[in-house]
Amino acid sequence: xxxxxxxxxxxxxxxxxxxxxxxxxxxxxxxxxxxxxxxxxxxxxxxxxxxxxxxxxxxxxxxxxxxxxxxxxxxxxxxxxxxxxxxxxxxxxxxxxxxxxxxxxxxxxxxxxxxxxxxxxxxxxxxxxxxxxxxx
Numbered sequence: 436x437x438x439x440x441x442x443x444x445x446x447x448x449x450x451x452x453x454x455x456x457x458x459x460x461x462x463x464x465x466x467x468x469x470x471x472x473x474x475x476x477x478x479x480x481x482x483x484x485x486x487x488x489x490x491x492x493x494x495x496x497x498x499x500x501x502x503x504x505x506x507x508x509x510x511x512x513x514x515x516x517x518x519x520x521x522x523x524x525x526x527x528x529x530x531x532x533x534x535x536x537x538x539x540x541x542x543x544x545x546x547x548x549x550x551x552x553x554x555x556x557x558x559x560x561x562x563x564x565x566x567x568x569x570x571x
Contacts, residue, residue, distance in 0.1 A: 475517060478491065492515070
């Protein structure tokens, strides 16, 4: 394995997979790194009993309106979570691009892999619950 591979490491994919020999599949490199980032973003703080602070506060915004304030908070929460829980990357920029009709927000994350100085982009889909016609 290269130095970059050693730095990034190997881990279990999600969902877990079994190979043809019956062994657990491991992923490495950028795939492992991006899956790790997705785990941070998809975990709400308090969800893991033995790591109650782990995760991203973005889940607090699930029922908030789709507006500039909510997008700003989403960007801040994603940046805070990745800076705290994913030390292998430097986050350069985060953009939240909402679709108010569907409630989907694409969280675009520009980052650099620290060991290799490789610039990358990850898009994480997040869904806000849009108000019903009665609530508007």
